[in-house]
Amino acid sequence: MRSWLWQCVDDHPKCRTTLSGKIFGFGSQNSSLDASKLPFRVLDVGSPGSPLVKLVETTTETPRAPYVALSHCWGPPDKQPLKTTLHTIGDHMHPGIPLDRLPQTFADAVWVTRELGIRYLWIDSLCIIQDSPADWETESHKMGSIYEGATLTLGAAYARNSSEGLF
Numbered sequence: 458m459r460s461w462l463w464q465c466v467d468d469h470p471k472c473r474t475t476l477s478g479k480i481f482g483f484g485s486q487n488s489s490l491d492a493s494k495l496p497f498r499v500l501d502v503g504s505p506g507s508p509l510v511k512l513v514e515t516t517t518e519t520p521r522a523p524y525v526a527l528s529h530c531w532g533p534p535d536k537q538p539l540k541t542t543l544h545t546i547g548d549h550m551h552p553g554i555p556l557d558r559l560p561q562t563f564a565d566a567v568w569v570t571r572e573l574g575i576r577y578l579w580i581d582s583l584c585i586i587q588d589s590p591a592d593w594e595t596e597s598h599k600m601g602s603i604y605e606g607a608t609l610t611l612g613a614a615y616a617r618n619s620s621e622g623l624f
Contacts, residue, residue, distance in 0.1 A: 459573050462609060475605045493606035494521055497596060498584040499577040502570045509553035510567055512541060512583060524577035526607035527566045532618025539563065540587040549583065560619035566611050579603055
């Protein structure tokens with residue numbers, strides 16, 4: 458999967474053209490290509506074997522980098538995914554979220570992201586503060602461009618909630 462993805466990014470102009478016509482790439486032989494701007498908050502998945510993922514806030518000085526986005530079904534109220542709230546944001550940033558606290562779909566997305574050699578992952582329920590109307594208003598309006606700018610979007614198409622996994 459890793460070699461297919463990077464072959465597409467490096468060699469296929471259609472694969473690196475977004476719906477709005479923007480061109481992205483990373484690590485490409487063509488130095489004129491640049492990776493997408495990271496969303497305001499992303500998960501730093503660390504390296505394989507790391508027991509944590511950390512929520513990080515990017516800045517205008519943050520370099521552009523490839524990232525993966527996850528599209529998933531939240532499910533009914535009793536099966537809602539792990540969320541970032543005003544109460545949990547500090548813990549999600551420092552020390553981070555233990556992998557064993559992630560629902561299966563999120564853990565699978567972390568695994569795939571790491572295996573692809575990509576450092577950042579965007580998951581709406583973790584990267585938008587869910588109980589902050591101001592943050593939700595600002596960040597939810599960016600979702601279209603976040604999915605569009607992702608190097609890859611993973612879709613948990615058959616999962617009815619976040620506990621069912623990608624596979």
